[in-house]
Amino acid sequence: xxxxxxxxxxxxxxxxxxxxxxxxxxxxxxxxxxxxxxxxxxxxxxxxxxxxxxxxxxxxxxxxxxxxxxxxxxxxxxxxxxxxxxxxxxxxxxxxxxxxxxxxxxxxxxxxxxxxxxxxxxxxxxxxxxxxxxxxxxxxxxxxxxxxxxxxxxxxxxxxxxxxxxxxxxxxxxxxxxxxxxxxxxxxxxxxxxxxxxxxxxxxxxxxxxxxxxxxx
Numbered sequence: 493x494x495x496x497x498x499x500x501x502x503x504x505x506x507x508x509x510x511x512x513x514x515x516x517x518x519x520x521x522x523x524x525x526x527x528x529x530x531x532x533x534x535x536x537x538x539x540x541x542x543x544x545x546x547x548x549x550x551x552x553x554x555x556x557x558x559x560x561x562x563x564x565x566x567x568x569x570x571x572x573x574x575x576x577x578x579x580x581x582x583x584x585x586x587x588x589x590x591x592x593x594x595x596x597x598x599x600x601x602x603x604x605x606x607x608x609x610x611x612x613x614x615x616x617x618x619x620x621x622x623x624x625x626x627x628x629x630x631x632x633x634x635x636x637x638x639x640x641x642x643x644x645x646x647x648x649x650x651x652x653x654x655x656x657x658x659x660x661x662x663x664x665x666x667x668x669x670x671x672x673x674x675x676x677x678x679x680x681x682x683x684x685x686x687x688x689x690x691x692x693x694x695x696x697x698x699x700x701x702x703x704x705x706x707x708x709x
Contacts, residue, residue: 503568510560510581511636514588517553518632520546521591522625525691528598529621532684533613535606543599550592557585576708580701584635587694591628594687594694601680601687611677614663620656620685623649624692631698638706646699650692657689 524546531539561582564570570578605611627649634642661682668678 503564503570506560506564506568507574507577510557510564510578513553513557513560514581514584515632515636517550517557517585517588518628520550520553521588521595522628524550524592525595525598525621525625525628525688528595528602529618529684529688531599532602532605533618533621535610537603537606540599540603540606543595547592547596547599550589554585554589558582576705580635580705584632584698584701587697591691591694594691597687598684601684605677605680608677611667611674611681614660616656616660616663617685620653620660620688623653623656624688624695627653627692627695628698631695631702634702635698635705638702640703640706643699643702647696650696653689653692657685660685 524543527539527543527546530536531543561578564578565575627646630642630649631646633639634646664678664681664685668675
């Protein structure tokens with residue numbers, strides 16, 4: 493199908509807008525994850541209120557992006573790499589949405605932990621949070637720029653996150669063994685760490701999608 497010049501120009505703009513919306517949604521998910529963990533680390537309930545607003549914005553953007561992708565597929569019938577871009581965008585918003593859900597889980601668990609006795613967060617917790625957020629940002633940049641090198645860097649960073657996950661798991665397990673009164677709170681901390689690890693897995697899904705987008709396999 494040959495598009496007229498005005499139609500082709502509109503089509504190109506829709507693809508540009510789609511890229512911007514994806515970056516915005518990913519940035520919001522990263523911010524939500526940051527608010528959720530900072531609320532716990534800094535014991536700052538204001539961060540939890542901000543996280544709640546970010547979650548709603550992410551859900552709204554997911555619907556908008558999905559509708560835009562369907563519209564592009566229906567009206568313009570993109571071919572080759574552009575078709576892969578749009579179909580990957582539809583998959584990626586699911587990964588971003590899941591990152592948002594996991595960040596929301598962290599926020600809810602943090603809200604409970606803030607109401608009780610403080611547990612000193614090990615240095616590995618903020619380090620893990622930063623690493624996961626960097627993975628999300630780099631994965632989305634790789635998608636927009638179609639950068640295989642950035643995508644591969646995300647896959648490599650996942651090894652560091654996995655190592656931090658197990659170190660923190662062992663730290664909180666030891667804490668619960670030493671003080672049975674901390675079992676309930678220790679379990680919540682372990683679940684928070686698991687949520688962060690799963691968010692990193694979704695960032696690696698995006699990175700693998702970039703490799704498919706560029707190479708077609």
